[in-house]
Amino acid sequence: MSVIEVENLKYRYPDTTTLVLDDLSFSVEKGECLGIVGENTAGKSTLCYALAGLVPHFYKGAYGGKVTVNGLVVREHEIATIVENIGLVFENPFSQMTGAKQTVYGEVAFGLENMGLPRKNMHTRIEKYLKLLDVYSVKDKNPFDLSGGQMQRVAIASVLAMEPEVLILDEPTSQLDPQGSKDVFKVIEQLTGKGMTIILVEHKMEQIAQYADRVLLLHEGKQIDLDTPEKIFSRLDLKEFGVRPPVVTSIAQALTIRYPDTQLYPVTIQEFKRLEEMK
Amino acid sequence: MNRFKLKDIAFSYSPDVSIFEGLDLTFDSQTTAIVGQNGAGKTTLVKIMKGLLKPSKGTLSIDGESIADQTAAQLAKRVGLVFQNPNDQIFKTNVLEEVMFGPLNIGFSRFEAEKGAREALKKVGLESKVSDNPYDLSLSERKLIALASILAMDTEMVIFDEPTTGQDFAGKEKIKAIINELKAEGKLILCILHDMDFAADVFERTVVLNQGEVILDGQTRDVFPEKNVLEKAYLEQPYVTQIAQALGYNDSFIHESELVAFLNNKK
Amino acid sequence: MNTMTLYVERNSPIHRLDPLVKLLYVAASILLTYILPEPLYIGGILFVTFLLLIIGKVFRNSLPIVTLSMFLIFSLVIVQGFFHPDNVTELFAIGPLVFYEEGLYVALVLVMRVLVMVGAFSLLILTTATDEMVERLIKKGMSPKIGHVILSVLQLIPQMRATMVKITDAQRSRGVETEGDLLTRVKAFFPLIGPVVLNSLNETKERSIALEMRGFDSPMKKTFLNEAKQYPHNKLIAGLITGIVILGIVWRVFG
Ligand SMILES: Nc1ncnc2c1ncn2[C@@H]1O[C@H](COP(=O)(O)OP(=O)(O)OP(=O)(O)O)[C@@H](O)[C@H]1O
Ligand SMILES: Nc1ncnc2c1ncn2[C@@H]1O[C@H](COP(=O)(O)OP(=O)(O)O)[C@@H](O)[C@H]1O
Ligand SMILES: [Mg+2]
Ligand SMILES: [Mg+2]
Numbered sequence: 001m002s003v004i005e006v007e008n009l010k011y012r013y014p015d016t017t018t019l020v021l022d023d024l025s026f027s028v029e030k031g032e033c034l035g036i037v038g039e040n041t042a043g044k045s046t047l048c049y050a051l052a053g054l055v056p057h058f059y060k061g062a063y064g065g066k067v068t069v070n071g072l073v074v075r076e077h078e079i080a081t082i083v084e085n086i087g088l089v090f091e092n093p094f095s096q097m098t099g100a101k102q103t104v105y106g107e108v109a110f111g112l113e114n115m116g117l118p119r120k121n122m123h124t125r126i127e128k129y130l131k132l133l134d135v136y137s138v139k140d141k142n143p144f145d146l147s148g149g150q151m152q153r154v155a156i157a158s159v160l161a162m163e164p165e166v167l168i169l170d171e172p173t174s175q176l177d178p179q180g181s182k183d184v185f186k187v188i189e190q191l192t193g194k195g196m197t198i199i200l201v202e203h204k205m206e207q208i209a210q211y212a213d214r215v216l217l218l219h220e221g222k223q224i225d226l227d228t229p230e231k232i233f234s235r236l237d238l239k240e241f242g243v244r245p246p247v248v249t250s251i252a253q254a255l256t257i258r259y260p261d262t263q264l265y266p267v268t269i270q271e272f273k274r275l276e277e278m279k
Numbered sequence: 280m281n282r283f284k285l286k287d288i289a290f291s292y293s294p295d296v297s298i299f300e301g302l303d304l305t306f307d308s309q310t311t312a313i314v315g316q317n318g319a320g321k322t323t324l325v326k327i328m329k330g331l332l333k334p335s336k337g338t339l340s341i342d343g344e345s346i347a348d349q350t351a352a353q354l355a356k357r358v359g360l361v362f363q364n365p366n367d368q369i370f371k372t373n374v375l376e377e378v379m380f381g382p383l384n385i386g387f388s389r390f391e392a393e394k395g396a397r398e399a400l401k402k403v404g405l406e407s408k409v410s411d412n413p414y415d416l417s418l419s420e421r422k423l424i425a426l427a428s429i430l431a432m433d434t435e436m437v438i439f440d441e442p443t444t445g446q447d448f449a450g451k452e453k454i455k456a457i458i459n460e461l462k463a464e465g466k467l468i469l470c471i472l473h474d475m476d477f478a479a480d481v482f483e484r485t486v487v488l489n490q491g492e493v494i495l496d497g498q499t500r501d502v503f504p505e506k507n508v509l510e511k512a513y514l515e516q517p518y519v520t521q522i523a524q525a526l527g528y529n530d531s532f533i534h535e536s537e538l539v540a541f542l543n544n545k546k
Numbered sequence: 547m548n549t550m551t552l553y554v555e556r557n558s559p560i561h562r563l564d565p566l567v568k569l570l571y572v573a574a575s576i577l578l579t580y581i582l583p584e585p586l587y588i589g590g591i592l593f594v595t596f597l598l599l600i601i602g603k604v605f606r607n608s609l610p611i612v613t614l615s616m617f618l619i620f621s622l623v624i625v626q627g628f629f630h631p632d633n634v635t636e637l638f639a640i641g642p643l644v645f646y647e648e649g650l651y652v653a654l655v656l657v658m659r660v661l662v663m664v665g666a667f668s669l670l671i672l673t674t675a676t677d678e679m680v681e682r683l684i685k686k687g688m689s690p691k692i693g694h695v696i697l698s699v700l701q702l703i704p705q706m707r708a709t710m711v712k713i714t715d716a717q718r719s720r721g722v723e724t725e726g727d728l729l730t731r732v733k734a735f736f737p738l739i740g741p742v743v744l745n746s747l748n749e750t751k752e753r754s755i756a757l758e759m760r761g762f763d764s765p766m767k768k769t770f771l772n773e774a775k776q777y778p779h780n781k782l783i784a785g786l787i788t789g790i791v792i793l794g795i796v797w798r799v800f801g
Contacts (some may be wrong), residue, residue, distance in 0.1 A: 042416050079758050122771055
């Protein structure tokens with residue numbers, strides 16, 4: 001059985017008139033990294049909320065269809081139960097800070113306390129993730145006194161530390177410096193290798209191309225396509241949905257460098273180089 | 280305004296850690312991108328320029344005239360800052376009122392303010408949202424509203440703190456167009472960015488800030504080939520440059536079109 | 547400053563007390579003002595409370611809170627002084643305003659009672675880290691859902707303060723004069739109130755989501771990062787406070 005199953009999901013916020021999610025159906029397998037791409041207001045964040053249960057438990061409005069995560073029907077369980085299986089990193093890291101603890105260290109500990117992790121394991125976990133996201137040096141600062149990027153790192157660390165089976169990342173690197181964002185994607189790759197299922201919303205198509213196994217293309221709440229990065233980014237009508245392929249792909253398109261057999265364009269620098277050399 | 284100058288600036292949030300110790304920087308009519316590691320002090324720098332934070336040492340001057348004794352409110356007529364987090368900037372429950380707030384405070388008439396606000400909203404493509412509550416909009420839309428509220432004030436200098444965060448391709452194109460338009464109007468433009476491709480594509484000058492110090496400052500085209508310095512500051516080269524290098528071309532390519540033209544010529 | 551707490555970090559014996567004991571003190575002191583509602587006794591409790599604030603090295607920090615409640619207190623005095631139904635004995639008059647002894651007496655008791663409440667709560671909040679208190683309560687078996695509510699309430703004031711700083715920055719960076727003489731600052735204050743309240747509400751909602759998404763309401767048994775603190779003389783102090791309350795009751799009934 002798939003880890004995530006979405007069947008005919010429809011949703012609109014209480015005071016909106018049009019559907020923000022319009023009849024989505026897909027499933028995600030264990031250990032898979034599913035990329036979600038789409039223009040602004042396509043409904044990406046709302047879809048993340050729906051997977052994590054904030055829709056419909058917190059954001060009311062009209063809801064239809066069924067979302068199942070790890071066998072739990074999201075609509076029928078409280079958020080407290082759902083979060084045992086799912087971690088969500090918010091688009092705005094400021095929204096992730098609980099204010100319950102006075103230090104970055106405590107903020108990361110908070111989730112672990114709530115899930116009842118034994119104390120002796122706690123310190124090693126917290127330190128591991130603080131170091132992984134390079135915020136160990138600010139561990140004693142108040143979470144609200146951080147720079148934007150530092151706060152985003154702490155937000156990711158605090159969710160990762162809970163080691164959920166399904167991890168949803170809503171533009172997790174939007175405020176990170178280039179190396180920081182590279183590090184985060186490396187971590188994502190490691191985690192999927194260990195069987196974690198990841199949903200990744202990103203505007204950096206280069207990263208989606210590199211790390212996502214499949215890509216869901218959303219537009220005005222509708223599921224336009226769900227396929228491999230090569231297929232999605234080779235679509236010639238991609239721009240109509242407000243999405244631009246990775247820089248390599250658009251250069252390859254301009255130069256018509258593509259795989260002779262499939263007619264698909266390369267999506268990473270490595271592939272591009274290989275094709276160039278083959279010529 | 281022709282020149283905004285910072286001289287020998289020192290600042291710290293807490294006594295034991297200093298953010299700047301004797302920083303010198305001058306901004307002029309060249310559009311400038313500031314890039315640097317998380318926590319480098321970029322936001323702190325622009326808050327100092329805006330008068331929201333007071334440096335413990337050093338002078339700030341506009342066209343040679345010190346602005347030390349000006350309050351943030353007085354400075355607001357001349358310098359606009361779009362905040363990194365729109366939630367820190369937006370406080371009204373109606374989009375149009377939010378965008379009109381600044382202009383009304385710096386002496387625009389209601390009529391002028393509304394006209395300016397509608398124009399600004401049009402530039403960011405949100406004219407249809409005038410009567411919405413900003414809290415019911417997505418983060419990327421709120422970011423554009425924050426941007427429009429500063430545009431509407433029509434200040435001589437405009438500072439953007441990571442404007443492209445969370446923006447899709449079209450959003451970035453809009454911001455690019457706005458920056459170029461402001462430049463054509465003769466305004467001073469300063470922009471903090473983590474998006475190297477956008478920095479390389481749009482700005483004439485690039486400043487690399489690392490741990491409160493300027494470690495590189497020059498024409499964008501000369502800055503981005505400096506791979507080693509960039510890496511030291513936890514940065515990367517733009518994708519275009521990376522692709523060119525992977526293919527074995529060491530010339531400095533910073534626009535996609537340049538590389539395409541170059542490769543086309545090769546064939 | 548953007549911290550979500552009113553807690554003042556100091557090294558004092560009051561800080562080292564068990565939060566539950568301090569909570570008990572709050573309850574006891576308020577209770578006593580009802581058991582023994584005479585100015586003399588309430589004055590005594592008030593004296594002890596302020597003494598404790600001084601020992602806790604947070605007296606100065608409590609002043610803004612007390613001042614703020616003075617506003618409330620002042621209006622109480624006026625209303626009671628004028629309009630108390632038992633008003634017969636005229637004490638003095640300012641122009642057409644006549645103050646009566648009975649009314650003022652009731653007002654005085656009320657004022658002192660409010661001061662005790664504010665003082666005792668300040669003592670608790672200013673010398674106790676929010677997380678320590680919530681942790682202690684949850685360890686005592688309180689349901690996490692109630693913990694959630696208490697935490698949100700405790701965060702309310704600091705949150706409003708942080709929001710106020712935030713919105714002030716947003717406003718002055720768009721031309722509202724907030725610096726300068728008192729008049730300017732007072733003028734800048736009023737347009738702040740609406741947005742601060744609205745924003746705080748939104749923020750409370752946001753924090754609430756953050757707490758829930760980190761499993762705060764989870765029925766699972768929690769663990770704690772910090773080992774249970776040893777509180778010295780815990781039983782003794784709690785016993786003492788309870789004893790005084792009982793003594794107060796006895797005094798009231800038989801005295
Ligand atoms: N209000 C504050 N109180 C204390 N320290 C702060 C505060 N704001 C920022 N800092 C610290 O000052 C340093 C510089 O922060 P600043 O926000 O200027 O960084 P930045 O370059 O804008 O980073 P980013 O790219 O992450 O936005 C950081 O180490 C940060 O932790
Ligand atoms: N809390 C909310 N209340 C009402 N409408 C909302 C809310 N959040 C988002 N929306 C609307 O839902 C649509 C989709 O938003 P979102 O899911 O945030 O898009 P994306 O993440 O793809 O940019 C947008 O039109 C947005 O204005
Ligand atoms: Mg989004
Ligand atoms: Mg910043």
